Amino acid sequence: MTIWKAPWFWSWAAGALAFAATLLLTDGRNGGDLLSAALTFASFSAIVGIGQMFVITLGPGNVDLSIPASMTLAGTLSLKFMGGDAALIVPGLMVALGVGFGAGVFNYLLIRLLRIPPIIATLSASFIFQSIAIWSNRGLRIKPPQSLSDFTTGATLGVPNLALVALVLAVIAWVILDRSIFGRWLSAFGQNERAARLSGVPIEGVRALTYIGCATLAGLTGFLLASFSGGAALNMGTEYLLVSIAVVVIGGSSIAGGNSNVPGIWGGALFMFLIVSMLNSYGLGAGVRLIVTGGIIIGIVAAASKKGARA
Amino acid sequence: MSKAKFLSAVALVAATLPAAGFADTSDKRIALSNNYAGNSWRQAMLESWAKIGDQAVSDGVIAAADAFTTSENQATEQAAQIQNMILQGYDAIVINAASPTALNGAIAEACGAGITVVSFDGIVTEPCAWRIAVDFKEMGRQQVEYLAERIEDGGNLLEIRGLAGVFVDDEIHAGIAQGVEENDKFTIAGEVNGDWAQDVAQKAVAGILPSLPEIVGVVTQGGDGYGAAQAIKAAGRDTPIIVLGNRKDEMQWWAEQRDANGYETMSLSIAPGVSTLALWVAQQILDGAEVPKDLTVPFLTVTQDTLDEALESTPDGSVANVEYSLDDAKAVIAEAQ
Numbered sequence: 298m299t300i301w302k303a304p305w306f307w308s309w310a311a312g313a314l315a316f317a318a319t320l321l322l323t324d325g326r327n328g329g330d331l332l333s334a335a336l337t338f339a340s341f342s343a344i345v346g347i348g349q350m351f352v353i354t355l356g357p358g359n360v361d362l363s364i365p366a367s368m369t370l371a372g373t374l375s376l377k378f379m380g381g382d383a384a385l386i387v388p389g390l391m392v393a394l395g396v397g398f399g400a401g402v403f404n405y406l407l408i409r410l411l412r413i414p415p416i417i418a419t420l421s422a423s424f425i426f427q428s429i430a431i432w433s434n435r436g437l438r439i440k441p442p443q444s445l446s447d448f449t450t451g452a453t454l455g456v457p458n459l460a461l462v463a464l465v466l467a468v469i470a471w472v473i474l475d476r477s478i479f480g481r482w483l484s485a486f487g488q489n490e491r492a493a494r495l496s497g498v499p500i501e502g503v504r505a506l507t508y509i510g511c512a513t514l515a516g517l518t519g520f521l522l523a524s525f526s527g528g529a530a531l532n533m534g535t536e537y538l539l540v541s542i543a544v545v546v547i548g549g550s551s552i553a554g555g556n557s558n559v560p561g562i563w564g565g566a567l568f569m570f571l572i573v574s575m576l577n578s579y580g581l582g583a584g585v586r587l588i589v590t591g592g593i594i595i596g597i598v599a600a601a602s603k604k605g606a607r608a
Numbered sequence: 609m610s611k612a613k614f615l616s617a618v619a620l621v622a623a624t625l626p627a628a629g630f631a632d633t634s635d636k637r638i639a640l641s642n643n644y645a646g647n648s649w650r651q652a653m654l655e656s657w658a659k660i661g662d663q664a665v666s667d668g669v670i671a672a673a674d675a676f677t678t679s680e681n682q683a684t685e686q687a688a689q690i691q692n693m694i695l696q697g698y699d700a701i702v703i704n705a706a707s708p709t710a711l712n713g714a715i716a717e718a719c720g721a722g723i724t725v726v727s728f729d730g731i732v733t734e735p736c737a738w739r740i741a742v743d744f745k746e747m748g749r750q751q752v753e754y755l756a757e758r759i760e761d762g763g764n765l766l767e768i769r770g771l772a773g774v775f776v777d778d779e780i781h782a783g784i785a786q787g788v789e790e791n792d793k794f795t796i797a798g799e800v801n802g803d804w805a806q807d808v809a810q811k812a813v814a815g816i817l818p819s820l821p822e823i824v825g826v827v828t829q830g831g832d833g834y835g836a837a838q839a840i841k842a843a844g845r846d847t848p849i850i851v852l853g854n855r856k857d858e859m860q861w862w863a864e865q866r867d868a869n870g871y872e873t874m875s876l877s878i879a880p881g882v883s884t885l886a887l888w889v890a891q892q893i894l895d896g897a898e899v900p901k902d903l904t905v906p907f908l909t910v911t912q913d914t915l916d917e918a919l920e921s922t923p924d925g926s927v928a929n930v931e932y933s934l935d936d937a938k939a940v941i942a943e944a945q
Binding site: 435438 | 645655679769772773798801805806807808810816819835839923924
């Protein structure tokens with residue numbers, strides 16, 4: 298298989314082009330700064346994107362719209378719990394993961410027990426999560442413990458710590474998707490649910506784990522983002538709804554499910570940051586920026602889906 | 609109005625007590641129709657309303673001051689909410705609108721039913737309603753004005769805008785553009801959308817910084833200054849003068865910088881307590897007072913001198929606030945006449 302036929306190739310190529318175009322403007326200076334910023338901010342998109350990718354792999358109609366609300370709720374509750382105390386960082390992380398886990402269970406129960414379509418179930422669940430977040434803290438920003446804040450904004454050997462975390466998660470996700478029986482089940486589910494069930498795939502277990510995993514990753518992202526930006530805000534997750542879906546699609550995963558890849562998530566996440574940086578750097582207004590971003594996304598998806606079919 | 613007056617909010621609340629003597633509106637019920645509650649500014653706005661509204665009710669100035677918020681920030685939903693309020697027989701509806709035009713039908717219906725409608729912050733164009741508007745353009749202009757005083761040689765500015773396509777963003781941006789035109793020693797070297805959120809602003813600024821020359825000042829729209837400061841720090845650049853938007857974390861950061869290296873800047877925004885100004889204006893109209901249809905909200909400005917005071921009175925994680933009194937409302941009305 299040649300590399301440009303890989304479904305994730307186009308997202309990486311577009312990201313690299315955007316990077317090069319930005320550096321053209323600075324005559325090659327500050328490339329390190331831009332790369333480091335891109336890695337940092339792409340980490341958030343990559344982590345929620347991985348969760349969303351697993352959900353989308355389940356097939357048509359499967360998408361988690363509660364990601365922003367789960368992020369906000371996990372960020373709000375965990376930062377409130379820690380109250381700036383460095384001794385509570387690990388329990389605080391557990392709170393965030395627990396909130397995400399709980400959100401995932403809730404989503405799944407709505408889908409399974411009430412037989413609500415996932416789009417409606419996760420959307421209505423997100424109202425509940427958001428309301429709990431508002432009710433619990435009234436939108437007040439509580440600062441993260443200093444050492445946690447230093448970790449999330451810091452770097453190890455020149456690589457942002459957040460990027461390392463997201464990279465490890467991406468490797469784990471890749472192993473699960475491409476090298477484990479769960480990954481096979483997931484793809485089988487997405488390609489044909491009925492065939493998968495008849496061939497003995499525990500489809501309800503797969504679905505439950507996927508939604509729970511996605512929400513748990515959203516909880517983790519909320520925790521990291523709130524620690525990184527100096528506190529949880531009620532609107533902190535808003536942009537990650539579209540981004541989480543966009544990175545999956547740009548990364549070359551099939552929106553119809555059953556066929557996903559992890560490298561594309563990182564390619565898509567880096568691209569989404571770099572394209573905005575590039576257009577900002579060239580001084581284009583918000584309107585032009587949105588049009589160009591949309592156009593490029595369509596282009597990548599078209600290119601990726603053509604090549605992906607043969608890959 | 610003087611800054612000292614704004615910042616003595618608590619004292620002003622006490623000043624509302626003598627107003628209890630008004631009997632004309634004691635049986636009047638006022639409702640708040642609010643389109644959004646998902647950020648700290650709106651939360652503070654609702655809290656101020658509840659605090660002053662409850663006080664006014666227990667003092668017998670009005671009979672009810674109930675707040676209602678729509679869940680989806682949709683004009684259609686808010687129009688339905690207003691229709692419910694008409695059926696419930698409120699005497700006045702105070703509204704922070706999801707759209708300047710889309711609610712006009714519902715508002716005309718309310719006016720037709722003899723209900724007083726007062727819009728604020730998110731104002732409406734329906735002529736029968738009162739408008740308590742923010743001069744956002746002036747807010748942008750004043751930032752550049754301040755930078756012009758501070759930076760003699762001028763230089764490059766970074767502009768952080770709000771949510772693209774929203775009226776407020778266009779207005780503040782126009783004000784900043786006007787300010788730069790008046791002070792041509794400044795150039796806007798870069799422009800990003802921070803969506804009024806610290807994390808979005810931080811991300812956008814981090815992305816554009818590598819391509820920017822030296823920046824002497826950052827003009828903002830509120831809720832984005834701290835994120836910009838974080839991004840600039842992460843890039844290892846000197847901190848320019850960042851005009852802030854009265855958020856507690858921004859002011860805390862400002863105080864830290866001031867204590868460490870004498871950093872000076874200014875901060876301005878609209879106090880969320882503007883909802884209470886609208887409440888009193890509605891009460892005045894119900895009371896039969898002659899009130900012009902267009903009123904202007906004063907800015908709440910924090911300066912180097914008032915920073916400590918503002919920090920102390922602002923709850924952690926919230927935004928600097930004042931609650932307005934009946935006398936403040938009368939002053940704003942008198943000013944417009």
